[in-house]
Amino acid sequence: MTTKAPRGVRLVIALTGRRNAGKSSLINAITGQDIAIVSDHPGTTTDPVAKQYELLPIGPVTFYDTAGLDDEGELGELRIKATRKILWRSDVAVVVISEQGITEYEKTLIEEIKELEIPFIVVFNKCDIAPPTEKDIAYCQENNLQYRITSATTGTDVDAVKDAIIDIAPPEIKRDPVLAGDLINEGDWVVCVVPIDLAAPKGRLILPQVQVLREILDCDAIGITVKEREIDEALANLHRKPALVITDSQVVMSVAGDVPDDIPLTTFSTLFARYKGDLDLLVAGAEAIDQLEDGDTILMGEACSHHAVADDIGRVKIPRWLSQYTGKELQFEFYSGHDFPDDLERFKLAIHCGACMLNRTEMLRRIKECNRRGVPVTNYGVAISKLQGVLERVLKPFGLNS
CATH class of the missing domain: 3.40.50.11410 (Rossmann fold)
Structure with a gap:
């Protein structure tokens, strides 16, 4: 099941580990679709492969099947670099362990993920071939690492892997994100000032404007969309003061001059500054x-x-x-x-x-x-x-x- 949710609001889950650990098979098993090429030949996955999926109750997520971080040669170094870029922007990581178990390579990878402060789980894949050793289990327990044992080939305990991902997902992902919803109430009027310039996509509004307008509707408020030259007329024709005026930053100075000081005013980009950042x-x-x-x-x-x-x-x-x-x-x-x-x-x-x-x-x-x-x-x-x-x-x- 997929969704049209914007890319920027999806939970990003990276499957990482050495070549031939079964990352591609595991992502296919989790999503129930053959979206990653599977082969016994090490290095089959050369570039990160993205799969959009609906992971309930979290909602829309993107799984990344990445190249093995033990890749070799000059081209291998480029693949490793691409994998690390995916890891750098991931919300959750899944460290996939092959039948070789946890080696110094996996320990180094786990420390790297810890330094990035990415919540992660260790998944012992291929349990149908070689279950994890007592030494591997002890390592996870001694270091307080969450782990699951599965087989992507047979489907054994794949749902347990999904549940673990949901469990460790960052709290802000589990909460409904807020753009302007905490600034308005049901029945409020909200005026959105949207200039149409050369950069505006023909026939469409830009994504921040669309997301804010959708949130206004979700709050059962009333959204009014105008261009900057129409703000005076819009305010004059409202029966009461709007609870909020949201403007494109490019025209904020002129809009600030047209909107009385007793009407709250902010910008789409400022809303996104707290929605996506600090x-x-x-x-x-x-x-x-x-x-x-x-x-x-x-x-x-x-x-x-x-x-x-x-x-x-x-x-x-x-x-x-x-x-x-x-x-x-x-x-x-x-x-x-x-x-x-x-x-x-x-x-x-x-x-x-x-x-x-x-x-x-x-x-x-x-x-x-x-x-x-x-x-x-x-x-x-x-x-x-x-x-x-x-x-x-x-x-x-x-x-x-x-």
Whole structure:
């Protein structure tokens, strides 16, 4: 069973381990579908294979069948690198153990996963060929490791593996995520300001806007969608004040001027800053804008790869506004999709998009890594609101101050 849930709200589960441990067979057994090629030849899985699945009661998840981390040769190193990228953005890991049992290789892998603070389980696969030894079981028990014994080939205790994954899933995944639902009540009016510019997909709204509008409906509130030039007319024709106005960050300054101060106002990107990340840290990171100097390099992170248009928000508008605000000669480097630089220390500031195409784990890990390396990090919406002088106002609905 699959679902159309956005990629960025799916639990990501990575099956990892040495080659020929049965990762592909296990993911096929868990999902009940033959989506990964199975072979006795080591190294059959060359690139990560994604499978979307409905894992109840969690909901939509993505399983990744990864290449073996003991791959060999120059091409093997590239495959290992791709596997580690998947692991880096995973919510849950499944360490698949072959009939060889737990060796020093698996112990090193387990320590690596622990360092990433990823909840994981150890699965002894191929129990029909060779059950785990007493030594292997003792290792798991002595190190407080959750483990399951299964056979993907015969289907033995595959459901127990599913149950263990559900059990160790991060608490925030088990909770219903909230964008604006805690800011509004049933019957409230909510005005969404959606400019239609060159970057807007023809015939569609962008994902953050769609998700917020859906949540408004789920809360049994009334959503009104207007362009920025229509905000005055919309407010004038409402029978009562809206409980909230949510605007695209690109027009936040003009919308803030049109919306009376007694009406709560925020931005789609600010909602996503707390939905996918840590709003407090992203607000603190924006303060670094005031300390930028000539020659500083700014990291611009984009969760999705796209064709940049003339007024691209991340590649054109924010760099221009930053330069105008600071009066400094700044350098900008752009990283798209799941690419993120290893040499973070050379950046004076990281500015990330709303991360609608990333899961929360990956976004939080990026924030954590920036902070660990001493690099202030903020997101598009928070940065724009600061540059436009309205950050304090867009944070007010959350009880925060800039």
